[in-house]
Amino acid sequence: xxxxxxxxxxxxxxxxxxxSTVSLVxxxxxLVNEQTRAKVNAAIRELGYVYNRGAANLRQxxxxxxxxxxxNDLTNSFFAELAVGMDMVMQSAGFVQFLANTGESIDRxxxxxxxxxxxxxxxxxxxxxxxxxxxxxxxxxASGVPVVVVVRNVAGAKVSSLLSxxxxxxxxxxEHLISLGHRRIAFLGGFADTAVSGERMxxxxxxxSAAGLDADASLVVNSAPSRAGGVAAIERAxxxxxxPTAALCFNDAVAFGVCDGLRARGLEPGRDFGVxxxxxxxxxxxxxxxxxxxxxxxxxxxxxxxxxxxxQINSGRVEAEATIASVRLVVRQSCGAKTKTWDGxKTWDGxxxxxxAPGDTGSDTVGTDRRQHDRA
Amino acid sequence: xxxxxxxxxxxxxxxxxxxSTVSLVxxxxxLVNEQTRAKVNAAIRELGYVYNRGAANLRQxxxxxxxxxxxNDLTNSFFAELAVGMDMVMQSAGFVQFLANTGESIDRxxxxxxxxxxxxxxxxxxxxxxxxxxxxxxxxxASGVPVVVVVRNVAGAKVSSLLSxxxxxxxxxxEHLISLGHRRIAFLGGFADTAVSGERMxxxxxxxSAAGLDADASLVVNSAPSRAGGVAAIERAxxxxxxPTAALCFNDAVAFGVCDGLRARGLEPGRDFGVxxxxxxxxxxxxxxxxxxxxxxxxxxxxxxxxxxxxQINSGRVEAEATIASVRLVVRQSCGAKTKTWDGxKTWDGxxxxxxAPGDTGSDTVGTDRRQHDRA
DNA sequence: GAGATCTATTGGAACGTTCCAAAATAGTCA
DNA sequence: TGACTATTTTGGAACGTTCCAATAGATCTC
Numbered sequence: 173x174x175x176x177x178x179x180x181x182x183x184x185x186x187x188x189x190x191x192s193t194v195s196l197v198x199x200x201x202x203l204v205n206e207q208t209r210a211k212v213n214a215a216i217r218e219l220g221y222v223y224n225r226g227a228a229n230l231r232q233x234x235x236x237x238x239x240x241x242x243x244n245d246l247t248n249s250f251f252a253e254l255a256v257g258m259d260m261v262m263q264s265a266g267f268v269q270f271l272a273n274t275g276e277s278i279d280r281x282x283x284x285x286x287x288x289x290x291x292x293x294x295x296x297x298x299x300x301x302x303x304x305x306x307x308x309x310x311x312x313x314a315s316g317v318p319v320v321v322v323v324r325n326v327a328g329a330k331v332s333s334l335l336s337x338x339x340x341x342x343x344x345x346x347e348h349l350i351s352l353g354h355r356r357i358a359f360l361g362g363f364a365d366t367a368v369s370g371e372r373m374x375x376x377x378x379x380x381s382a383a384g385l386d387a388d389a390s391l392v393v394n395s396a397p398s399r400a401g402g403v404a405a406i407e408r409a410x411x412x413x414x415x416p417t418a419a420l421c422f423n424d425a426v427a428f429g430v431c432d433g434l435r436a437r438g439l440e441p442g443r444d445f446g447v448x449x450x451x452x453x454x455x456x457x458x459x460x461x462x463x464x465x466x467x468x469x470x471x472x473x474x475x476x477x478x479x480x481x482x483x484q485i486n487s488g489r490v491e492a493e494a495t496i497a498s499v500r501l502v503v504r505q506s507c508g509a510k511t512k513t514w515d516g517x518k519t520w521d522g523x524x525x526x527x528x529a530p531g532d533t534g535s536d537t538v539g540t541d542r543r544q545h546d547r548a
Numbered sequence: 549x550x551x552x553x554x555x556x557x558x559x560x561x562x563x564x565x566x567x568s569t570v571s572l573v574x575x576x577x578x579l580v581n582e583q584t585r586a587k588v589n590a591a592i593r594e595l596g597y598v599y600n601r602g603a604a605n606l607r608q609x610x611x612x613x614x615x616x617x618x619x620n621d622l623t624n625s626f627f628a629e630l631a632v633g634m635d636m637v638m639q640s641a642g643f644v645q646f647l648a649n650t651g652e653s654i655d656r657x658x659x660x661x662x663x664x665x666x667x668x669x670x671x672x673x674x675x676x677x678x679x680x681x682x683x684x685x686x687x688x689x690a691s692g693v694p695v696v697v698v699v700r701n702v703a704g705a706k707v708s709s710l711l712s713x714x715x716x717x718x719x720x721x722x723e724h725l726i727s728l729g730h731r732r733i734a735f736l737g738g739f740a741d742t743a744v745s746g747e748r749m750x751x752x753x754x755x756x757s758a759a760g761l762d763a764d765a766s767l768v769v770n771s772a773p774s775r776a777g778g779v780a781a782i783e784r785a786x787x788x789x790x791x792p793t794a795a796l797c798f799n800d801a802v803a804f805g806v807c808d809g810l811r812a813r814g815l816e817p818g819r820d821f822g823v824x825x826x827x828x829x830x831x832x833x834x835x836x837x838x839x840x841x842x843x844x845x846x847x848x849x850x851x852x853x854x855x856x857x858x859x860q861i862n863s864g865r866v867e868a869e870a871t872i873a874s875v876r877l878v879v880r881q882s883c884g885a886k887t888k889t890w891d892g893x894k895t896w897d898g899x900x901x902x903x904x905a906p907g908d909t910g911s912d913t914v915g916t917d918r919r920q921h922d923r924a
Numbered sequence: 925g926a927g928a929t930c931t932a933t934t935g936g937a938a939c940g941t942t943c944c945a946a947a948a949t950a951g952t953c954a
Numbered sequence: 955t956g957a958c959t960a961t962t963t964t965g966g967a968a969c970g971t972t973c974c975a976a977t978a979g980a981t982c983t984c
Contacts, residue, residue, distance in 0.1 A: 555940055555941085567941085571943085599940095599941090603939070603941040604940080604941050604942070605941085606940080606941065607942050
C-alpha cells in the first residue's frame with residue numbers, strides 16, 4: 173500500500189530535468205526558466221510529491237522551521253490563550269510548533285525539552301514549571317538555540333524574557349479598591365513562593381502602605397491558583413475576626429472561585445464584597461457580574477513572545493532581551509464601582525455599600541513597557 | 549559560538565570504536581559489549597552529543613516519533629483538556645506532538661496539515677474545523693499515515709473516529725429534567741448545522757416525544773457555543789410567550805452563560821430555572837451552583853484517541869475503527885434536583901418550585917461503547 | 925569570429941543516521 | 955591444530971535534500 177516515497181529524483185525524471193533543477197524550483201529560485209518551472213510543477217502535482225523537510229534540515233546551514241512551546245498548565249485558560257497567540261504568529265511565519273504541557277512537573281519539562289532538541293527545534297518559548305533553574309536551559313543556549321521565557325522569570329538564566337508588570341498592576345488594582353472606600357482588603361490565592369505571586373503581593377502592599385493602611389498578614393490567604401482554590405481562600409478569609417470587604421485575587425480563576433464562594437454564603441460579589449482579578453481571560457467580560465481585573469492580554473503576550481523568538485531566530489544573533497509588558501486595570505462590575513448600566517433585563521446597579529467617590533470607569537494603562545538589553 | 553554539531557562519528561572517534569557501534573549503543577542493542585557501551589556513553593556525555601532524529605528518519609523504515617494534533621478551538625477548555633489528555637499519552641510513549649489551532653478556519657487547517665506532512669508526522673489526531681471534508685484527509689491516508697478524528701465526525705472519511713454518544717446523553721439529560729417536573733424545556737446554544745448539535749438535539753426531541761410532550765420549535769434557540777452565546781440565548785428564550793422553566797444547553801460554556809443571563813434578570817439557576825450542560829469541563833464541579841451536565845470526560849477522550857492512534861502507528865495496519873464513547877449524566881445543583889447539602893455557609897436547598905419526585909442523585913452512565921470495524 | 929557575459933542547467937559531494945553483509949575475535953570441541 | 959560457534963565490531967551504501975563548482979548554450983562586443 174504505502175509505496176516508496178516520491179522524491180526529487182522521481183520528479184526530475186518525470187520532468188526530464190536534473191534533481192538540482194527541481195530543488196531550485198522548490199525554493200522558488202529566480203534562476204530557473206519559466207517553462208521548466210511549469211514542467212516541474214506539473215510533475216510535482218502529478219506524482220503527489222511531498223517535500224521532506226527532515227532531509228533538507230540535514231544540511232547544517234538550514235533552519236528547521238520548528239519551534240518548541242512548553243507551558244506549565246494548558247487547562248488554565250490563561251495559558252491556553254497564550255499558546256493560541258503564539259500559534260497564530262508561528263503559523264503565519266510558516267513555522268510549526270511542538271507543544272507540550274508539563275503540568276508543573278520539572279521532570280516532564282526536562283524530558284520534553286530534550287526530546288524537542290533531538291527533533292531539531294530552532295527556538296523555544298517556555299512558561300516554566302515551578303522550580304525551573306537557569307541550568308535547565310544551558311544545553312539549549314549553549315548550542316545556539318534561542319529561548320524566550322514568558323510569564324514566570326527564571327533567575328540567572330541568560331535568555332530573553334517577556335513578563336508582565338505584576339507589581340504595578342496589583343498596585344493599581346489595590347488603589348482602585350481603596351478609592352472605592354475599602355479599608356480591609358484581602359489578597360487571595362496563589363502560592364507565596366512563586367515570583368509572580370511575590371510581585372503581585374508587593375504591589376498590593378505598596379498600595380496599602382501608600383494609603384496609610386497597615387498590611388495585616390492575616391488578610392493574605394494562599395491557595396492553589398485555581399477556581400477551587402479561590403473558593404477555599406474566601407472561606408478562610410471570612411473566618412478572620414475583622415472581615416475584609418474586598419479582595420485582590422491572584423488571578424481570574426481564583427476570582428471566579430471567590431465569587432462562587434461568596435454566593436454560597438449569600439453574598440453578592442460587587443454589591444456586598446469587592447472582587448478584583450488578574451489576567452483578564454475571555455470569560456472575565458461575559459461573567460455576571462463582569463470581572464474587574466488587571467488585563468495582561470494573554471493572547472497578545474503570546475503573539476509578542478512569538479515575535480521576539482522569530483526575531484532572534486532570523487537574526488541569528490542570540491541577544492537576551494528582557495521586556496516587562498505593561499498591564500491595564502479594566503474596571504467592570506465585580507469591584508462594586510459605578511459603571512455603565514448592565515443591559516440584561518433589569519438594570520444593574522453597581523453601587524457599593526461603602527458609598528464613596530465613584531472609581532475610574534473604563535481602563536487605565538499602568539506604567540509603560542520597559543526593555544533592557546543584555547549580551548548572551 | 550555555535551560550533552559544528554557533534555555527531556556519531558565524533559563519538560566513535562573519541563571512544564575508539566566505529567560509528568556503527570555507537571549507533572548500536574544509541575539503540576540500546578544487546579549486541580554490544582558492556583565495557584564498550586560504557587566507553588561510548590562516557591564519550592556521549594563528555595562531548596554533549598545530541599541525537600539527530602531528523603537524520604535517523606531519513607531511512608525509510610523508521611517512524612518519526614512525531615504526531616500531529618489539530619484542534620478547532622483551543623481557547624475552549626473542552627478542547628484544551630482534550631489536548632492535555634493526548635499530550636499525556638504521547639509524552640509517555642516517547643512521542644512529541646505538533647499542535648495547531650485552526651480557530652474553525654478550513655484554510656488554516658489545510659495549511660497546517662500540509663506543513664505537518666512535510667515534517668513527517670507518523671499520525672494525526674484531529675478535531676476538525678466546521679466544513680471539513682473527507683477529501684482533506686485523502687493525501688494523508690493515501691500515504692499510509694493513520695488519522696483519528698475526534699469529537700466531530702467527517703462524513704465519508706475512511707479514518708478512525710472517536711465520538712461521544714451525544715444523542716443518548718442529551719436524551720438522558722432531558723429525561724432527567726422531565727422527571728423533575730419540567731414541561732417547557734428549551735434547547736439553548738450551538739449551531740443547528742453541525743453534526744454534534746444535530747445529535748444532541750435529536751436526543752432532546754426523542755426524550756420529549758417519549759414523554760408525550762410536543763417539541764415546540766420556538767424552544768430551540770441557536771447561538772455561538774460560548775459563554776457569551778449562552779447569555780444571548782437565554783435572553784431570547786425568555787422572550788417566548790410561554791416561557792421555558794428549564795434548559796438543556798449545547799455545552800458547558802453555554803450553560804455558564806445561561807446562568808449569567810439568568811442572574812442578570814434576577815433568577816437563580818437551580819432554584820428558579822433548571823440548567824443542564826454538556827461536556828463536564830473542570831469548572832462544572834466547582835461553579836456555584838455546581839453544574840448538572842453530561843460528562844464527556846474530555847481528558848479521558850484525549851487519552852483514548854491518543855491510544856487509538858498509537859495502536860495504529862505501531863501495528864502498521866491502517867484499519868479504520870469507529871468508536872462511540874458512552875457518556876454519563878452527572879447530577880449536581882444547577883438542574884434543581886435534590887442532592888446532598890452544600891457545605892459552604894448556609895445550607896443549600898436544591899428544591900425546585902415544581903415540587904415533583906426527586907430526581908436521580910449521582911451519576912448515571914448512558915449506553916455502552918459501540919465499536920465497529922471497517923477496512924481502510 | 926573569438927572572447928566575454930549572460931542565463932539555465934547539472935553532477936556530485938555533503939548532512940547524520942541505520943542496517944546489511946562481512947569480518948574480526950574469542951571460546952569450544954574433537 | 956583445525957573446524958565450528960558465538961559474540962562483537964565494522965565498512966559502506968543508502969535515505970532525500972542542498973549547494974558549490976562546473977558546464978552548456980545563447981547573446982553580445984569589439
